[in-house]
Amino acid sequence: MSVLFTPVRLGPLTLKNRLVMAPMGTCLDNGGYITDDTVAYYRRRAEGGVGAITVEGCLVSADTVGPEPRICGPEYLPGLRRVVEALHGRVGEGADVTVGVQLMHPGRQVVDGPSVAPSPVPLNSASPVPHELTVPEIERIVADYARAARYAEEAGYDYLEVHGAHGYLPSNFLSPQHNHRTDAYGGTLENRARFSVEVARAIVAACDLPLVWRLNGTDAEPGGFDLESAVAVARMLEEAGVASISVSSGTWLTLQQTLAPMSVPRGHMRPLVRAVKQAVSVPVMAVGRLDDPELAENIVEWGEADMVLLGRGLIAEPDWPLLVRDGRRDELRPCIACNACVDLVGRGERARCSVNPEVGRERTWEVEPAARPRRVMVVGSGPSGLEAARLARLRGHEVSIWERDAELGGKLEVAGLAPSKREVLRFREHQARRLTALGVEIHTSAPVSAGTVAAERPDVVIVATGADPLVPPIPGIDGPIVHDAQRLLRGEIAVGPGTRLVVVGGSATGCETAELMRARGAEVTIVEMRGSIGRGIEAITRRQLVRQLKKDGVEVLTRATVVGIEPGVVHWQEADGTPHSIEADLVALAIGWRPTGSDVTTGLELGEGIEVRVLGDADSPADFVRAVNAGADAGLTV
Incomplete structure (x- = not known):
């Protein structure tokens, strides 16, 4: 039997296997209340054989605004309880799935409503300056976590998790880059960890549920929270009574770490979880594109972690655990890390999936035999x-x-x-x-x-x-150096070192053409009419791709319109009509579709x-x- 399907302890609990569904937002709730669609979504994952499910982050403070479910008042308990009842009722292999819920406070990472933080440091130049929390306000939020823990226990959850990573409020306190306080909650690492430790102790004192803490192994930001600090904080949290550490990385500013696109290798967080595992005696959870069965097995077999978190992999393939356990790995529907699910939820829309159309409509999904075969x-x-x-x-x-x-x-x-x-x-x-x-x-x-x-x-x-492909009426567009970008991608047109290539259009196809041709040694320029390239690409993937294109030396011209093409040259003009020319051996068209x-x-x-x-x-x-x-x-x- 695979090591993934051996039992593991989580405080007083015994999980039937070492696969845990990671908490991921769905936007299937309604105004903070759990809906039938939410229940059906989690029930479907329970049917797939996962050992434990951590329900997505729920807001602990009533004054926080966000698309997440809420756990800050008794009115939210009926919905929260329905999830537990539905999942505990899914009996498989003689044991119910273990069910936890994540408690979260977004801090300054909000789209609307109050923005609070340890220091008045905005998330980015376009974000509001957050309110600097006073000590009494900090104490109130700690109490909010404790109250939410009691609600979770009353609703029947088996364990709790605090979202202490990804730049949310506990993580923001830990960051020396963003926490500039000079009181007991800032300065030294011990002081910056004080808020997390106080929250952990308050929860442990408030209920009997084992507590998991999601901790960044690194913020992946210059001058931010690093691995050495993470190891020290993990020890502090263990001493405070935390039953398990879930190791992740990244913030909203480095989401390519947190929700790695397909260009990032699987298991990119392994060094982080390995270091924390060596420092603590409580079980540790690993995450980071671990939906390859052999990779997941190796992480547990080699002692790098005790449990493996599956997030997007279980969205794409709810039956991942059963298929792997039963030796049917070739039937796994692959998560391609396109981040469409993340992108939709980030915009406040219901979760959907690029490879699994059942996602978000589990309650009504039914593949019924046709009344009359045709x-x-x-x-x-x-x-x-x-x-x-x-x-x-x-x-x-x-x-x-x-x-x-x-x-x-x-x-x-x-x-x-x-x-x-x-x-x-x-x-x-x-x-x-x-x-x-x-x-x-x-x-x-x-x-x-x-x-x-x-x-x-x-x-x-x-x-x-x-x-x-859309072909606009540009003079010379039917010339011998002009080709549809797909022909270059397929290798039908020879492109090699030194080829001067102009890509007309900076959408997904244009960026991908530039990426591949630059890798082959071409000198590439993208000409795009709009103010930026990569439109239509999921935000995290786009950020990573655009950054890589610029690093690789691809020249990008925006607010630029091609007005003519001749052998050896492309004519373009700025938005104000100022003319320019670029020498070109080849032109790739990636303007749009008909x-x-x-x-x-x-x-x-x-x-x-x-x-x-x-x-x-x-x-x-x-x-x-x-x-x-x-x-x-x-x-x-x-």
């Missing part, structure tokens, strides 16, 4: 087409999928060629395996014509052909009696999440 022909194999084919086949339809290119995936294939986007190919490969296992007829290098449809005699044609659905349906000349559905980019260019969900909706209802 012949379904899916034209195009991008995210929409793949998901439509999968679910239609699961419902009992006879399904075929047709792709004009040699590989399934549509734009996934091209996007996956960029160094920072290789993970998307894992989803393409997973879907291809699932379709093959389900018996879907797969046709590649197979453009569809009216004759193809006539020969197949489908009842339903699902058009998921994606979108074609839906192809109407072109395809017109060309097929579909006869009467054939139901036609146009999905995803073929209908209207959209993001990955909307594309997959559109495919799911079609597959569920066809």
Whole structure:
């Protein structure tokens, strides 16, 4: 048996395995109250065999404004209790899932409402200066944590976790960069840790539940909280009665550490958790893209941590524990760390997932057998087409999928060629395996014509052909040095060291083209009409990608409009009309997309009696999440 599925102690509790669902915001609550959708979301993860679930951060102070659930008054107890009852009722392998709840105070990291901090240091130049907490106010917040702990115990939770990381209030106190106090709560490390220690002691005194403390191993900020300090604070927290330390890293200013995009290697926090594990005697939890089973096993086997946290991995694949335990690892739906779930919640929208359309609608999700099996022909194999084919086949339809290119995936294939986007190919490969296992007829290098449809005699044609590149009427755009960016990504156009490349358009495709071509040695310039590049890319991924492009020497021209292209030169002008020119051996167009659905349906000349559905980019260019969900909706209802 894998070490991941051996029991582990958490204070007086025994967890059935060493896999813990990490607390992650969902925005499925309603005004701070737990909803049926929230309960269904956690129930689905419990069904997947995880040993413990830490319910997302709940606000402990009544004057805090945020999208999170609340645990600051008795009126919130019924909803909080329903989660526990639902999860304790999911009996698997003879043991209920262990259920905890995270207690949090965001401090200065709020979108609205009071912003408070140990010192009046704003989060960034666009944020308000937070109110500097007085000692009586600090004491009141400590009491808020203790009261919330009692509410959690009354609601039936098995354990508690304090969010003491990621720049939230306890973490903000710990930071020498942002805590400039000169009283008992600032200055030395012991003083900066005083707030955390007082909160821990207050909770331990207020209830009988074991307490987990989420602690940054480092803030990953210059002059911020570092690993040496984290080790010392972990010891202080253990002495204060904390039953386990959960080691993470990063703040809102370094979210590429906290919620690492796909360009960051798995297990990037291992040195942090290893150092804390060696310093304390209580069990330690590891996190940081640990959804690779072998990696998770190694961390426990080698004594680096006692438990492994799964966050985004369980959003993408709720059955991760059972599939790994039963030796069915090839069936795991991969989390590609695209951070779409994080991006949506960060904007106050309900959690969704790029690879799992069930997320956020677990309460109503049901794959029902079709009342009448039909012949379904899916034209195009991008995210929409793949998901439509999968679910239609699961419902009992006879399904075929047709792709004009040699590989399934549509734009996934091209996007996956960029160094920072290789993970998307894992989803393409997973879907291809699932379709093959389900018996879907797969046709590649197979453009569809009216004759193809006539020969197949489908009842339903699902058009998921994606979108074609947009080509604006720029003088010289049809010249010999100008190519669609996808041709460069595919390697159809030779680009090597010293090639002077101008990328017209700084959206996702433009940035990915610049990234790959720069890696091949080209001298790259991005020309973008708007004020910044990377629009349409999830915020954390975008920040990381743009930073890397600039570090690699890619020149970026914003508020710049290309007005003409000639052999060897690109003419552009600033917003005020000031003209400029750039020498260029090649020009890559990455300006936007034009839906192809109407072109395809017109060309097929579909006869009467054939139901036609146009999905995803073929209908209207959209993001990955909307594309997959559109495919799911079609597959569920066809």
